[in-house]
Amino acid sequence: MKQLFTFIRKEFHHILRDYRTMMVLLGLPIVQLLIFGFAITNETRNSAIAVLDISKDEATQNVITKLESSRYFDIDRSLTSSQQIEQAFKNGRIKLAVIFQPNFQNELMHSNNAQIQLIADATDPNQASTLVNYASSIIMEYQSELNDQNKLPYTINTEMRMLYNPELKGAYTSVPGVMAMILLLISTMMTSISIVKEKELGTMEILLVSPMKPAMVILSKVIPYFIVSLVNIASILLLSVFVLGMPIQGSIFLLIAVTILYILCALSLGILISTATDSQLAAMLISLLGLMLPVVMLSGYAFPIANMPTILQVISNIVPAKWYIIMVKSVMIKGMGLAGIWKESLIIGGMTAVFLLISIKRFKIRL
């Protein structure tokens, strides 16, 4: 036990004395989240939008005035035809178009089913969803005002269309995505590098020729990074709740539990990499290219999995981050309980077991 404790303390010396790496490890998630956070809150003011109003009646004028008086939108009055609007989308001049159906007021009053179409440029999904949300809430507001006055249920149907990125990957994906990426970076890359470093230094020879069991060596390499990962999780969650205003709908304990499961998976992957490489450079490249890339490309973090070719969809199943992101979204955003994520938990648990099994088989007791 004392061996383990001393070894872990040694690892902490390594980590804490390398200030630069430590700052990157602890600062990176914060910086990354803040960048996402500010991108979301800043750019949605005074966005250029177009309005296509064929019916030109009282109701449409009221809606337009309401849109215009909000601080979110600037209506580009020069755009008056659907062709012009389409062109403006392509040029990127506008981010949103509000299209009223013909005879809007008439429909509203008589058939009780007036249609407004919101078309957003979803190349920037965060912005698109925010704009659509703003616009539809303004329309709803108008609708409820109308109902207050008339005591009659008028309904406006807002139909949304996302151009270019119909999946609408929004702000809420960035937090789970950053979590998945940072944890993988720290747990997998740093663990594998720190084990391989001992091989490069020649100290691994001594460790092998000592009564210290290989499992102990591994365990003491893993624990410090496990703790650093927990610190990161805390800072990410605090930031996302208090700075980005993204509430945790489900149980925070469940969220932490699945995160720990994911960290264990990432750590065992790190051990696996360290058994396969002899140089720090190779360990880093494998972690970065072999893991970070799939996390970004195939986990559903940046690109919707549903839109991928079948082969990539199949491959995405072996990316642990995919399952983790699903779990975080389920718990954090949708507020689901364990019953909703048991399948994903089992998958990650199974992956961890496989990685560990292979590592133990591959771990060399000799050089």
Add this chain to the structure above:
Amino acid sequence: MQEKEVLYMKAVELENIVKTYSAKKSTVVAVNDVSFSVNEGEVFGLIGPDGAGKTSIFRILTTLLLADKGIANVLGYDVVKEWKTIRSIVGYMPGKFSLYQDLTVEENLEFFATIFNTTIQENYDLVADIYKQLEPFKTRRAGKLSGGMKQKLALSCALIHKPKILFLDEPTTGVDPVSRKEFWEMLKRLKTMGISIVVSTSYMDEAKLCDRIALMQNGQIMKIDRPQTIVDEFGKNLYAVNSANMFRLLTDLRAYPQTESCFAFGDKHHLTMKEDNPKMLNDYLTNAGHNDFNISKIEPGIEDCFMQLMKI
């Protein structure tokens, strides 16, 4: 009864050890049919240049590497079957060994003590001599120590768990003569405490500090014996020749028809002759125009013997 058996046991025994490494195209025979044994309490030296196979032998003995052929024992334990036991009783200082550069002197020693299930205090008397010299710098990071100091710390780390046998792979490479001298003095003291030591070096002058040595080249042992015996078996008269112009002397000596071998040795040239006749050489050099020269018969060193063996 068993106690007695242990006492008369060989510290190390190797029999017909072969180790090959296969690279892309070619296979390299690193250790080629090597057999030797080390007595308990002995300082045994593996002497040879880089690539002679010394490191492979150390790794086989410390159970880090499996030999292709042959058997090896350390303190009676088989290196393949009883590797766990061997690992707990040997002290090993690998050639590439660097300590943890970002840990201090004290932290390094403490760390190695702990992973060997002991404490600095418990075996302090063993490392006291060496560690005393390091104590003034104990809060300094190992990366900031000089070569000599690093070696001393590494030795302390290898010793801290009171091993019965020490394996030191090129402990003095790149270390200055003063630190080297001090290092060997430490080994001598360790020997008096009954620790068997197997040490390798590429510095031939260190050979005479061992009880017995194996001269190695290209994975093979050329000769094993006490240094003095090896010197006695040189079998030729060796002459040291010097003159005012050493470079010209060397070319002239090499051109001398009776020269068997001639090598520069510091401020003298060492020479063996086919027909042992210093007087004839004297005449030859006088004729060649060397005036201030001097020929004297000397006792060969291990380096002379090594070079003689290399030629065969």
Add this chain to the structure above:
Amino acid sequence: MTNEIVIKTDKLTKKFGDFTAVNEISFEVNKGEIFGFLGANGAGKTTAMKMLIGISKPSSGSAEVAGFDVYKQTEQIKKNIGYMSQRFSLYEDLTIKENIQLFAGIYGLTDKEIESKGEALITKLNLQNESNKVVGQLPLGWKQKLAFSIAILHRPKIVFLDEPTGGVDPVTRRQFWDMIYEAADGGITVFVTTHYMDEAEYCSRVSIMVDGVITALDSPANLKKQYVAGSMEEVFIMLARKAKRGE
């Protein structure tokens, strides 16, 4: 040719914070000399050498190497010297030929020169059959001989050798020194560090550094006389034992 000075330092000093690694060293090296630069580990040899080859800026004092100032003319210095160290000499994963082409190219030799000089070098070292092998497969001694030949391929005025023979077998070590003699004979000044004290004896003159200061500088014969010692090893140990700096 005689007594042409190629290295001249005057109170050359290098400080790292409040630690003086090299403390006011002054010496001269003549053309064609084999100058042994000795010292214990941590005495400041490497730092001094780095200043002379133009990769480390002195804190104070002055030095000229091959007639160029170590503060301002480092580019010219680099063109006029060769450098070889034990740690880095050649690219292990390139063949002998490729290494020759690379380094000769770096030093601006023409293709024709590279061809002819490279050919001569390979023949001289008896490496005709190995010339397309990667350097990593050669024994250490061969590597070092090859590295030295390449370091002087562009006929530098001075060649700096940092522990060139560590770990090399005794016969190859001597062949290496034969090459050093030959280069010096051809007018190349050799500036060499070593831990083999018998090699110190081969030098024309030797300096011994202790704690950042040159405490002795003379021919091996004179040093032995001065310190009443039988060998350079004794001289060295006498001087280096006085070191206080426990770096």
